[in-house]
Amino acid sequence: MKINRKLTWVMLLGMTALFTQCKDSGEDVAPDDENELITTVILKFTEQGTTNVTTFKSSDPDGEGGNPPVIDNITLKPATTYSVETQILDESKSPAVDITKEVAEEAVDHLFVYTTSPAALLAYTASDKDANNLPIGIKGQAVTGAAGTGTLKVQLRHQVGTKNGSATPGSDDVNVDFPLKVQ
Numbered sequence: 202m203k204i205n206r207k208l209t210w211v212m213l214l215g216m217t218a219l220f221t222q223c224k225d226s227g228e229d230v231a232p233d234d235e236n237e238l239i240t241t242v243i244l245k246f247t248e249q250g251t252t253n254v255t256t257f258k259s260s261d262p263d264g265e266g267g268n269p270p271v272i273d274n275i276t277l278k279p280a281t282t283y284s285v286e287t288q289i290l291d292e293s294k295s296p297a298v299d300i301t302k303e304v305a306e307e308a309v310d311h312l313f314v315y316t317t318s319p320a321a322l323l324a325y326t327a328s329d330k331d332a333n334n335l336p337i338g339i340k341g342q343a344v345t346g347a348a349g350t351g352t353l354k355v356q357l358r359h360q361v362g363t364k365n366g367s368a369t370p371g372s373d374d375v376n377v378d379f380p381l382k383v384q
Contacts, residue, residue, distance in 0.1 A: 241290040313338025
C-alpha cells in the first residue's frame with residue numbers, strides 16, 4: 202500500500218511537471234511579414250529631355266491617427282513624359298530611416314501601385330522588376346494627358362508569397378492620395 206501511494210505521488214508529480222513545461226508562455230510571437238511603418242512618401246519627377254526635377258512629399262511623422270498628414274499638390278505639364286523615383290521613409294525614428302532600400306531588397310514581396318483619377322490625367326509604368334520579372338514601381342515613367350485635376354493614389358502593397366503583378370493581393374504599407382493638377 203505504501204509503495205502504491207509513493208508510486209501515485211511520483212506519477213502525479215511527473216504529470217504536473219510535464220504539463221507545467223508545456224504551458225503557453227503568454228508571449229505573442231510577431232509574424233515575419235508585418236507591414237513596415239512608413240511615415241513619408243517622396244515622389245521625384247524628372248521631365249524627359251531636361252534636368253527639370255520636381256519633388257512632391259506626403260508626410261505623417263506621428264503615423265496613423267494624431268495629426269493629419271501634410272500632402273503636397275502635384276502639378277505637372279500636359280502631354281509630357283517624366284521619369285519618376287519614389288522614396289519612402291520612417292520619420293518616427295531619429296534619424297529618419299530610409300525604407301526604400303529594404304523594399305528593393307524584398308522586391309518579390311512588394312509592389313508600388315499608382316492610380317490616377319480620372320485615369321486620363323496620368324499613366325504610370327514601372328521600369329524596375331523583381332527576381333520573378335514582376336514590376337516593383339520604385340522607378341518608372343509617367344506620361345501626362347490633357348490638362349485637368351484629380352488625384353494620384355500611391356500605394357505600396359505588401360504581398361508576401363502572393364505577388365502576381367496586380368494590386369489585388371496583400372495589404373497596404375502606404376496609401377496616399379496626392380492632389381494632382383496637369384496644367
